Every structure is written in structure tokens, then in C-alpha cells.
């Protein structure tokens with residue numbers, strides 16, 4: 001694996017103006033993602049995980065600290081990141097007036113790719129995303145899991161070297177979730193992308209990523225960085241090893257400590 | 265409920281959006297038949313009462329006499345209806361253009377929202393019937409004052425609904441497009457325009473009904489042609505059947521305009537109607 005960092009956050013802080021004062025959401029977030037890595041962010045709910053992704057995507061600028069994105073050799077920082085990463089937000093945000101196919105090609109369309117070519121590329125992936133036969137359906141006719149897969153397809157088709165996934169399997173039941181994780185591992189091996197995954201599931205973070213960043217409660221700081229020593233390709237069975245259990249326990253310790261569960 | 269396998273999306277995952285076909289047909293037929301039956305009953309009662317009490321024709325003609333007047337004066341009515349239709353169409357077009365323009369200004373330009381919106385609302389408190397005669401003095405005796413009255417009456421629902429629609433667009437959807445690298449213009453075209461169309465069509469439907477009334481008011485205060493003019497001419501001569509015939513033509517004009525808009529809506533917003541149907545089925549399975 002090359003060690004060239006694709007994304008580097010250095011001491012990022014973010015505060016929003018609120019009522020009388022300011023709401024400090026991120027206090028000190030530093031992280032690095034190298035080419036080909038999948039990195040997870042895990043933390044208590046409401047701690048600012050989505051905000052980290054919004055900052056990376058360029059939808060928000062940090063109050064202090066810096067974000068360096070070098071997906072294609074050139075480094076872009078403030079005000080230049082929009083459109084350079086593929087971002088799958090926490091909500092699917094499918095456009096209700098577009099069909100599955102229409103939603104999937106949105107990223108290509110924005111880039112000016114011809115509609116015919118964009119459609120062909122989406123159609124070629126429908127099967128992989130479990131959407132074959134649904135190209136012409138409107139989103140309101142789809143189940144939650146299918147809607148997420150459409151949002152996922154839209155994200156992958158945007159065709160950026162860095163992919164941000166905000167709890168992509170959050171709304172799924174345990175079984176479907178496990179299936180999706182296995183599928184993602186497969187897909188990731190195939191497309192060779194770099195990614196940041198937000199999750200609140202420790203097992204998911206360990207199973208899918210090279211490294212896990214554990215965040216504190218709001219305002220978020222990086223509490224712990226865990227390199228996951230499991231070999232690739234990963235498989236669900238690895239979750240049964242004692243090594244895995246020990247990693248999981250150490251992360252849960254930090255999370256529970258944050259939430260005050262151990263002191264209760 | 266059984267979840268279908270992830271790589272084999274089964275039909276169970278799609279909401280079953282079509283109820284039994286015969287049931288739907290019966291519902292559709294009833295939807296049209298019920299009001300027609302009621303109307304027929306009321307007309308029959310009217311005919312009966314007028315005959316029983318021998319009401320004079322100049323006071324209240326029976327429906328049959330109105331039918332006669334309609335047939336006997338069809339050329340006359342058509343000529344005047346054409347004039348009114350022109351006024352409605354022109355006024356409606358003006359209302360649509362200014363309404364959408366103002367809505368865009370209100371939604372995207374803070375100064376306009378502060379300055380224009382209150383005036384738009386205030387404009388609706390001005391009694392149109394009072395300024396219609398003034399328009400004659402200012403603009404002239406031709407089509408123009410009528411067009412202005414129609415536009416004044418029908419631009420309001422268009423502005424208010426369209427502005428609401430533009431402001432109701434989910435900001436997270438806008439952000440999703442921005443993150444894909446969309447320009448402001450692309451965001452506008454791909455999210456804000458389609459998202460506000462259902463609101464715009466609601467406004468247009470209200471405006472369509474109001475615009476016919478506007479044309480009649482405009483003709484009422486001073487005109488040389490049009491169905492409103494015809495009524496003003498016929499009433500003092502006790503040609504009451506002709507007045508009623510003109511009213512019938514006017515209301516047919518209003519209904520035709522409404523159906524035209526509703527048809528355009530159906531074509532433009534297929535997704536919206538199928539979403540509403542899916543929701544309705546969810547609520548009463």
C-alpha cells in the first residue's frame with residue numbers, strides 16, 4: 001500500500017453560532033487517510049461525526065485547523081473541495097421526482113457526462129447493487145434498504161477517488177446489514193477506492209476498516225486511534241477471534257467512558 | 265414480513281401500488297357520476313318548481329328555456345365567448361410570468377422578500393371592482409384593462425404558492441447536489457424547480473378559476489364585447505334566459521381552463537401523483 005495521504009485533517013475545530021453563544025461541535029480532530037485505505041469514525045451519537053464529513057466534503061469550512069485533499073496530485077484546501085469527493089449522506093436524499101436510474105446518474109450529469117453514457121454506466125451496475133428491474137421505479141415505491149442502495153450507487157457513480165459514507169447501513173436490520181457489509185468488502189476490493197466510514201457499530205468499524213478513530217462526546221476530539229491488524233481480505237468469521245474481541249472491548253471501553261456508562 | 269434476499273430484489277420490496285382494477289374503475293365512474301346525478305336532480309327540481317308556481321320567465325326562466333336561449337343564440341354567445349377567452353388567456357399569461365418572476369425574487373433575494381412580499385399581500389386587499397373603472401380611464405376602453413384585472417386577480421395565488429414551494433426545498437438535498445459539484449444554476453434546475461412545481465400547479469389551479477371572474481368584472485365596468493358585456497346588455501331588457509346562458513358558457517370556460525391545467529399537471533408531475541396514491545393506500549390498506 002502506498003503511503004501517500006489522500007486526505008489530511010489537522011487540528012480541525014468547528015463551531016456554529018447558536019442563540020446567545022456558539023455551539024462547539026468539533027474541538028480537535030486530526031486524521032489521515034492514505035490511498036486505498038478505508039478508515040472509520042466512531043463516536044457517541046450527536047458528537048459531530050456527520051460534521052466531520054461535511055467539512056471534508058467542503059460543505060462547511062473549519063473554524064480553525066486545516067483540511068488538505070490531494071486526490072489527483074493537486075492539493076485543494078479551503079473553498080475548493082466541493083465536487084471532489086463522493087459523499088453519501090446519512091439520509092438517502094433521493095430526488096422523489098426522479099426514477100432510480102435518474103437518481104443514480106445525478107453525479108455524472110452534474111459533471112456534464114452525456115445522459116446516454118451516464119445511463120449505460122448506471123445500468124451496468126444495477127445488478128451489483130441489487131436494483132435490477134427497478135431502474136424505472138420512483139423512490140417512494142422502494143423499501144428503505146433499496147433506497148440506501150440507490151444512494152450508494154449514486155455515490156459510487158460520482159466516480160471520485162475518495163468516498164465518504166455516513167452510516168450507510170444505519171437503517172437496516174441486523175441480517176441485511178451483515179449482507180451489506182460483506183457486499184461492501186467485495187465491492188471495495190473491486191473498485192479500489194479510498195474511504196471514510198461513519199458508523200456507531202464497533203464490529204462494523206473493525207470489520208470494514210484499516211483504522212478506527214474513536215471520537216469523544218461533543219465537542220469531538222479524537223480519543224483513540226486503533227490500527228486494525230486483521231488480514232485482508234476480511235470476512236465476517238474474523239469477528240469470532242479473541243484478537244477481535246479484545247479490540248472491540250478496548251474501543252467500547254473508551255466509548256462507554258465517554259458516555260459515562262461505567263461510572264453510573 | 266419476510267425480507268427478500270439482498271441480491272434478488274423480490275416483488276415484496278415494492279409497495280403494491282395498484283388495487284384491484286374493477287374496484288378502481290367503479291370508484292372513477294362514481295367520482296364523475298355522483299356530481300352529475302346531483303346536478304340533474306337539482307335542474308329537474310328547478311324545472312318542476314318554476315312550472316308549478318308559474319314563475320314569469322323574466323324573473324326565473326326554467327332550465328328548458330335557458331337551453332333554448334343557448335341554442336338560439338349560439339353564434340352570438342360564441343362570438344362574445346371568444347373575446348372573454350382572449351382576455352382570460354392574455355391576463356393569465358401575464359399573471360403566470362409576473363407571478364413566477366416575483367416568486368423567484370422573493371425566494372432568492374432577501375431585499376425583495378422584505379419589500380415586495382408585504383406589498384403583494386396588500387395588493388389583495390384592494391377591491392378590484394373599485395379600481396376596474398379607473399383602469400378604463402387610465403388605459404383605455406379596449407382589451408387591456410380586462411387583461412390587467414384578470415392578471416391582478418390571478419397572480420396572487422401563483423406568487424404565494426410558488427414562493428412557498430421554492431422555500432420548502434430541503435436544504436440537505438441542495439447540499440447533496442453541491443457536494444456532487446453542482447453549480448447554483450444546476451441546483452436550481454435539478455432540485456428547486458422540480459421541487460416547487462407541485463406548489464406552482466396548486467397556485468395555477470386557483471388562479472385559473474379566479475381569472476374568469478376577473479374577465480367578467482373587467483367587462484362589467486365597461487366593454488363593447490365579451491360575455492360580461494352580453495349579460496349587462498341582456499339583464500335590463502329582461503332577457504333573463506340569455507343571462508343564464510352566458511353564465512353557463514362562462515362556467516364551462518372556467519371548467520375547461522381548470523381541466524387544461526389539471527391535465528398539464530398530471531403530465532408534468534407523474535411522480536407526484538403516484539406518490540400520493542402510494543401514500544393514500546398506505547393509510548387505508
Ligand SMILES: Nc1ncnc2c1ncn2[C@@H]1O[C@H](COP(=O)(O)OP(=O)(O)OP(=O)(O)O)[C@@H](O)[C@H]1O
Nearest residue numbers: 016023025044045046047048049050051052090218
Ligand atoms: N449547520 C449546523 N448549524 C448548527 N448546528 C449544527 C449544524 N450541523 C450540526 N449541528 C449540530 O452539531 C452537533 C453534531 O451534529 P452531527 O450531525 O455532526 O452529529 P453526529 O455525530 O453525526 O450525530 P448522529 O449520531 O445523530 O448522526 C449537533 O448538536 C447538531 O445539532
Ligand SMILES: [Mg+2]
Nearest residue numbers: 049050090166
Ligand atoms: Mg450523523
